[in-house]
Amino acid sequence: MDDPFDLSREAAYLAWRTRKLRAYPAEITDLRVSIGRLDRPTQAERSALKTRIDSFNMALVQVDPGEINAEALLSFTRALGLRRTDANLFADASAVSSICATARTSDETGRGGGDIGETATPGDFIPYTNKALSWHTDGYYNAPDAQVGAWCLFCVRAARDGGENGLIDHEMLYLRLRDASPQHIVALSDPRALGIPAHVRDGRTLRPESIGPVFSVRGGCLHMRYSARGRHVIWRDTADTHAARDALHRLFSRPDVFTFRCTLRPGEGLVSNNVLHCRSGFEDEDDPAKARLLYRLRFLDRIAID
Numbered sequence: 001m002d003d004p005f006d007l008s009r010e011a012a013y014l015a016w017r018t019r020k021l022r023a024y025p026a027e028i029t030d031l032r033v034s035i036g037r038l039d040r041p042t043q044a045e046r047s048a049l050k051t052r053i054d055s056f057n058m059a060l061v062q063v064d065p066g067e068i069n070a071e072a073l074l075s076f077t078r079a080l081g082l083r084r085t086d087a088n089l090f091a092d093a094s095a096v097s098s099i100c101a102t103a104r105t106s107d108e109t110g111r112g113g114g115d116i117g118e119t120a121t122p123g124d125f126i127p128y129t130n131k132a133l134s135w136h137t138d139g140y141y142n143a144p145d146a147q148v149g150a151w152c153l154f155c156v157r158a159a160r161d162g163g164e165n166g167l168i169d170h171e172m173l174y175l176r177l178r179d180a181s182p183q184h185i186v187a188l189s190d191p192r193a194l195g196i197p198a199h200v201r202d203g204r205t206l207r208p209e210s211i212g213p214v215f216s217v218r219g220g221c222l223h224m225r226y227s228a229r230g231r232h233v234i235w236r237d238t239a240d241t242h243a244a245r246d247a248l249h250r251l252f253s254r255p256d257v258f259t260f261r262c263t264l265r266p267g268e269g270l271v272s273n274n275v276l277h278c279r280s281g282f283e284d285e286d287d288p289a290k291a292r293l294l295y296r297l298r299f300l301d302r303i304a305i306d
């Protein structure tokens with residue numbers, strides 16, 4: 001097998017690299033696909049999504065805002081081959097999380113936390129505030145064998161101001177890092193490369209420690225597990241790891257990783273194979289019924305459209 005992510009297969013890597021770069025540079029509008037019925041995408045719509053996903057690991061979906069509800073989202077994601085949802089703290093019964101700022105009433109957010117919810121409130125976590133979120137992939141704190149392969153994020157209501165997402169195809173980061181030095185790939189593929197301490201509150205472990213690689217190859221596909229945050233993160237303490245982490249960090253300001261920027265409007269959604277993303281802070285309307293509201297689903301699967 002010619003695995004482009006095998007460091008000993010230079011020819012396979014170069015062939016993959018050439019194919020990969022053919023799609024870039026690209027604009028956010030190149031990612032857009034209009035869907036008539038979210039719960040029942042047509043073959044042509046699925047094919048248009050597949051083209052974007054194959055090139056960029058993500059697509060921007062446009063639907064009538066009235067189409068967006070939990071049931072339709074689950075049907076839509078099933079049509080993309082996504083079945084195994086990632087159980088997370090605040091997903092409701094159908095695994096759809098409502099992302100909005102502050103701990104509003106649980107009736108509005110639909111977040112039941114079970115026994116964990118009694119001690120950890122959504123406001124404890126930055127995604128559920130109006131603060132900026134640094135670069136990360138979803139589920140970096142999950143166990144290595146329960147990594148998030150794909151996610152989707154759909155906008156019901158936008159913020160009054162801000163809430164812009166940055167998005168980078170993680171394969172593009174890999175490509176630039178490997179070009180800079182294969183040693184960076186070696187360091188970041190080490191199973192001890194990146195640790196996230198356990199989340200403990202009042203003596204209870206709400207989430208165990210997670211230690212694993214940044215880059216791994218799963219079923220022949222490249223997976224990335226990453227958080228740019230500076231606190232509550234433990235990088236393997238070797239010179240190679242620190243050099244690779246710094247090189248990766250510097251890429252975020254380089255134009256040739258082709259960062260997409262997008263502020264989701266009502267009816268717009270992103271689907272991705274868990275690409276790198278960040279979010280700017282935002283200002284909301286005072287009325288909670290008009291405040292920013294996004295629906296999110298996470299899956300252990302990657303997108304597979306036939």
Ligand SMILES: [Fe+2]
Nearest residue numbers: 136137138277
């Ligand atoms: Fe995220």
